[in-house]
Amino acid sequence: MYSQELLKGTLQTIVLSLLAEKERMYGYEITQHVKEKTAGQIQLTEGALYPTLHKLEAEGFLTTEKVSIGKRVRKYYSLTENGNKQANEKVNEFRRFSETMNDLLNSFNPNPELQWRS
Amino acid sequence: MYSQELLKGTLQTIVLSLLAEKERMYGYEITQHVKEKTAGQIQLTEGALYPTLHKLEAEGFLTTEKVSIGKRVRKYYSLTENGNKQANEKVNEFRRFSETMNDLLNSFNPNPELQWRS
DNA sequence: ACCAATACCTAATTCTTTTATGTATCATTG
DNA sequence: CAATGATACATAAAAGAATTAGGTATTGGT
Numbered sequence: 001m002y003s004q005e006l007l008k009g010t011l012q013t014i015v016l017s018l019l020a021e022k023e024r025m026y027g028y029e030i031t032q033h034v035k036e037k038t039a040g041q042i043q044l045t046e047g048a049l050y051p052t053l054h055k056l057e058a059e060g061f062l063t064t065e066k067v068s069i070g071k072r073v074r075k076y077y078s079l080t081e082n083g084n085k086q087a088n089e090k091v092n093e094f095r096r097f098s099e100t101m102n103d104l105l106n107s108f109n110p111n112p113e114l115q116w117r118s
Numbered sequence: 119m120y121s122q123e124l125l126k127g128t129l130q131t132i133v134l135s136l137l138a139e140k141e142r143m144y145g146y147e148i149t150q151h152v153k154e155k156t157a158g159q160i161q162l163t164e165g166a167l168y169p170t171l172h173k174l175e176a177e178g179f180l181t182t183e184k185v186s187i188g189k190r191v192r193k194y195y196s197l198t199e200n201g202n203k204q205a206n207e208k209v210n211e212f213r214r215f216s217e218t219m220n221d222l223l224n225s226f227n228p229n230p231e232l233q234w235r236s
Numbered sequence: 237a238c239c240a241a242t243a244c245c246t247a248a249t250t251c252t253t254t255t256a257t258g259t260a261t262c263a264t265t266g
Numbered sequence: 267c268a269a270t271g272a273t274a275c276a277t278a279a280a281a282g283a284a285t286t287a288g289g290t291a292t293t294g295g296t
Contacts, residue, residue, distance in 0.1 A: 005127035006215045008252080008283065017223045028243050038218050048284050050245060072243065072292055091223050097124045098216040100156050105135045105209050126252065126283080146274050166253050168276060190261055190274065 007042065011052050013094050014044070016061065016087035019079045026074045027053055053077060061086050125160065129170050131212050132162070134179065134205035137197045144192045145171055171195060179204050 018033060019025060025033070031044045056062045061083035067074045079087060136151060137143060143151070149162045174180045179201035185192045197205060 005252085005284090006212065008126040009123035010219065011283085014219075014222065026243080027245095032242095034222065037222055041214075041218050042222070045285065046243090046245080047247095047286070047288095051283085054245095069243095070292075074243070094124060094219065094223060096159075098220060100159050101128065101132075101212065102216060104132065104152065104155055104160070105212060123253090123283085129252085144274080145276095146272095150273095163254065164274090164276080165255070165257095165278095169252085172276095187274095188261075192274070 010094065011044070011048060012056065013090040014042075015049075015052060015056065016079070016083065017091050019062070019077060020084060020087040020091075024076045024078050026076050056083070128212065129162070129166060130174065131208040132160075133167075133170060133174065134197070134201065135209050137180070137195060138202060138205040138209075142194045142196050144194050174201070 014034060015030060018030060022033075027046070027049055031046065031049060034042050034044055053062065057064060057077070061080060062077045063080055065076050065078075067076055132152060133148060136148060140151075145164070145167055149164065149167060152160050152162050171180065175182060175195070179198060180195045181198055183194050183196075185194055
């Protein structure tokens, strides 16, 4: 697993893109899905995920429906139309960003000949 | 320019990788270099950059030397040996992270046929 | 009966970055 | 030659997102 700091700022993107794929998911399902798809390399914490889901809902990107499973209540999230647009934008933005970053880091080529000070 | 939030957590990586490339740079130079190399898409703010440089120095990844240019004093930063290792790790970590993220987002394929609620 | 997994949630703290300054030198130009 | 924009450093308050650390409750397996 990475030092989680790289994950910062990507949580909304992840959530939106998964919902663009799968149409309807609940919070816990999202954490498990991400964990599996990334072989445990990305692990969402619930303390970050739930507030994000609530925020996206408040902003009109997600809608919810509650489904009873026995005595438990699951809260399913789906994209609204705006949410779909937002998913597109966020995913494209991330892709452009990671390209730009990789270009920037690309010239990086460790040089063992370098002289080190103190 | 992107919503800067994606940049979060990448500032150290950028600084370290540039210094691995160029051996000796000063703060302002770093901001300009990044701006040019990314066609203005990534713009480092000084309020974020200087504290980061100080922190990396305090952690022993960077050393400084002051150079007088006329009446001005420039503060040049270079990697220490540990800084070089750190640069390697950070850059590799970012690359692995962006691969993982792109895999995760890859299945994303906007579907205009989808039904939207409310 | 107990424990791990499922499933939701929030609050305090931490940490990074933004925003907003402040100081000072240097080069250009009207 | 005064004004302005670029160069060059720096810090401090505020904002914002995530971590850490709880809390509640159901379900399935041993």
